[in-house]
Each structure stands twice: as C-alpha cells, then as structure tokens.
Amino acid sequence: MTPKLTHLLAAALMISTSGTALAQYQGQSEVLLASERSQQTGRAQSGEYNPQIPAVGLIRRADFAVRNVTIECDTRDGELREKELREMVENAVRAAPRQGLQLSFGSQTIEALDLDNYASLGVYGGGRPDTSRMTFLLKVPLTQGSTLAEVEKRMDDFVASVKPVGRAQFLPTGSRVSLSIVKPDQYRGSIIDRVSEDSLNIGGRIGSGYAVRINGLQRPVDWVRWEELDVLLFVPYELEVVPAG
Numbered sequence: 001m002t003p004k005l006t007h008l009l010a011a012a013l014m015i016s017t018s019g020t021a022l023a024q025y026q027g028q029s030e031v032l033l034a035s036e037r038s039q040q041t042g043r044a045q046s047g048e049y050n051p052q053i054p055a056v057g058l059i060r061r062a063d064f065a066v067r068n069v070t071i072e073c074d075t076r077d078g079e080l081r082e083k084e085l086r087e088m089v090e091n092a093v094r095a096a097p098r099q100g101l102q103l104s105f106g107s108q109t110i111e112a113l114d115l116d117n118y119a120s121l122g123v124y125g126g127g128r129p130d131t132s133r134m135t136f137l138l139k140v141p142l143t144q145g146s147t148l149a150e151v152e153k154r155m156d157d158f159v160a161s162v163k164p165v166g167r168a169q170f171l172p173t174g175s176r177v178s179l180s181i182v183k184p185d186q187y188r189g190s191i192i193d194r195v196s197e198d199s200l201n202i203g204g205r206i207g208s209g210y211a212v213r214i215n216g217l218q219r220p221v222d223w224v225r226w227e228e229l230d231v232l233l234f235v236p237y238e239l240e241v242v243p244a245g
Contacts, residue, residue: 057234062179
C-alpha cells in the first residue's frame, strides 16, 4: 500500500462521534430487512439517511428467514377471547424450539418472544365484532443450503402443528418472507478490507499521476436485501480518483 493511500485510508477510518444512538443500537441488534429486494437500505427505512449503494460490499446469507404470523380468536366473551389468544401464543412459544424455529417481535429491530415476555404482546381488533388478534414473527435459521421453498414449508408446517385453544387459530400465512441479520456491525472489518483491496487495485491501474481518495468509511454499516435469502452489507463510502500530489 502506498504512503498516500495509507494516509487516506487512515483518515477515512477515524471513528466519528456524530453517529446517532439509533445507528449504534441497530448495528448491535437483530435487524429486519424488507420482504423483497429494494434499493432502499435499512438505514433509509429507519429515517437516518438514504445512502447510495456503493460498488463494493459483502454479500452473505441472512441469519433468519422471517414471516409475520397472526392468531385470531372470535370467542364472544372478551376476557375468555384474550385468554384463548394468549394460551395459543404460549403453545407456539413452547413448540418453536422443538422444531428448530424461533419467535420474535418488533419492526426494524426485533427481539426474542419467549415464555418471559409473551404475555406482554399486544392484542388488537380483528376487523369484525368480538374478534381479536395477536401478531408476531416466525423465524427459520438459514444455512447456505437453505431454499425459499424449504423455508416456507417449515413455516407452514409449524403453523399447522400448534395446538389451537378454544376458537383461537392461526390465520393463513400469506405474507412474504423477510430476512434478518444479527449484529450487522460485526462485518464492518470484512467490508472495509474489501473496500481497501478494491482501492489498491484501482490505484495500481490508474498510474502514478493519480491517487485514490475514500470518504465515508466512518459511517455505520448499512444493509439491503440482495437475493431471495441473501443480504448485501456495506459502508456507504465514496471513492474519488484525484491528481496525485
């Protein structure tokens, strides 16, 4: 690496203190991606900023496939209706580990749904009189060999296997499959290594009269859905070729 490029990279990698608490929290949490491939990144969806996707990033398999699932109950008595809903959610919480699945709740960042917190899950109206619903997230761990068809079958099989309570039952699982990634900031070093390698390659091709300048590497890791089960992780940097000297 040339002294000039080393200096430019070192300057770009200085840690910025202007990042928001939200950016730090998301980077160390499990984050939910859009249900289909989109040019809108995770940071843009959270309202932080809307960066351009750069040329270099890290494509990897997401950690989980995720789908919204809803339990509905139309028992006439309100107290009994909520009791049946919560008991069926408890059945789902107990059944998930036996099938190698996980349950969660949340929107942009998601948290585990378990026996300690399932009772606090919100109940909302079902759009008809004497009808209530509870919604949460069903997660399937992903491997390199996973396929979307296999994931959807595991989700459908789980929903069919959970024991109903009274008039509570799962609604049909027609929602699209989303993805999640756990602690995206852990991939920051690998991303920057790739950016550095690309910059060195460019620097070696353009000749001694020019230098490569990188801006923005202090920004937080961002993410976007890339393929059916893959995610692109990147730092929204900008690369410039400038006259040397």
